[in-house]
Amino acid sequence: MHDPAAIRLESVTVDFGGLRALSDVSIEINPGEVVGIIGPNGAGKTTLFNVLSGLVTPTSGCLYIGGVQRSWPKVHELTGLGLSRTLQGVGLFSDLSVTENLLVGATNLSKHNFFRALLGLDGAAETALQSRVAGVLRELDITDYADRDAASLPYPISKRVALARALISEPTTLLLDEPAGGLGVEDIAWLKEFVLKFRTDKSVLLVEHHMDVIMNVCDRIYVLNFGQLIAHGTPAEIRENPEVITAYLGSEATL
């Protein structure tokens, strides 16, 4: 048997009322792989992400994590399964400081019960967590912002903080929803480097409109159109695929 996929979605169908948002879609992400999902607006990319993160329960389909079938996760269980998701836009707790944002992201790491949480016990775990927060902030080069309120951050920095909060729970798979959206050239270059560095031991699932990012960092790409998987392959294969080119004509001139 080959190495089981980190995550496999099999024949996922999602209906919203009478509308079929996803139709019999299967994808898999292997360990250490960067997988991209592209498609025109309304193709079902975000719905697929929502299925994977427990926000939408599909009409039918199966989920395998590490080769084992399991039920669709509840949203709060996600980080415990080694999955961590960033949202479109910013998606931070605007009231909380950068460090506090990261600490909320680490909820799955602190296993203590209500009363221990209330009393703030677990000194050793607390110290370990603090140093982990400091490490992630350093890794993303945002240490200087540690004590700032999330609401006061420049946009590119808040995108990095969102990444940092996703990383703090020690995910094995990172789900990035349009991480390059709204970023300038320099920050996009930084992001590409970051994704490639992260996948040395983990996997990444990426929804993105920036073809430059997708084509540069992805090992494989799935293409959705009107809720259906119309193509799947390496960036080079996708670029040449006539069906993909047709789907994209008019919206994105070249791939």
Place this chain on the structure above:
Amino acid sequence: MFIDTLLIGISSGAIYSLMALALVLVWRSTRVVNFAQSGQAVLSTYIGYEISVSTHNYWISLPLAILVGAILGSLVDLLFMRLLMGRANSGPIAEIAPVIATLGLLGLIQSFVGLIWGNAFLHYASPLSGKGFSFGTHTIPFSPQNLFIVVASAVVLAIFGAIFKYTDLGLALRASSFQPEIAQLAGVRVSRVRNIGWAFAGSAGAVAGAVITPTSTLSPNSLDLLFVSGFIAAVIGGLDSLVGAVIGGLVLGVGFAFILQYIGGSVTFLVGFIILMAVLLARPRGIFGHKVNRRA
């Protein structure tokens, strides 16, 4: 005279702060103004009263009343609000139904209390004297029970402040209150955290009821005016700010005391409502309310 009035104002302001805090805690966790709060507080106070009657000990009844308040708060969320909000979850009804429901629940609880204990004025006694401290020949209206009210309120407020600021639970409460979806994605069990918010609110209201009632009498509606003051205080403070609730309560308590002293009791609530309207007109989000729209 000035100091006397100030002390009395702080004592009643402390109670308003507790009630305001209870409202703020529920508002932050569920976005509902919980009009049933005074009913919950009165029920926990009746239970405290029963315990003090059977044990002859106020100091045993007080923590138990607080515990009952917390359990009641949690149950109201679990058995009532959660079901309701699950069913009325879209359209204009989703905004208004929970608030109306808390009003209904208030009536329900007060009728239940009336059914069990009747409408007589009961005396929930505390061992602390209700007579003012004396300095030589001068007796001030501020009594040992008033002092206890101030101390107990300060302790409760400090405990909640510390929980919010320094504990994981407090962080989860703050994270869940404005961006529940993101909190869930970050691994927070938002519904559980919400329930703890309701329990905390219930316990804050229970403290208010159990420490203020020995200064007057207990009846099914005895905490209603207190609730109104707490509500005004919470709105002045911004409804989502803990600090605002405390300051709003103290400002209102001291303000009322001075009005009562220098103008007369008939206008205190009139002034309260004028303050409420003025704050709402000038600064609808309250003095300490948050600027940005939190519904991310």
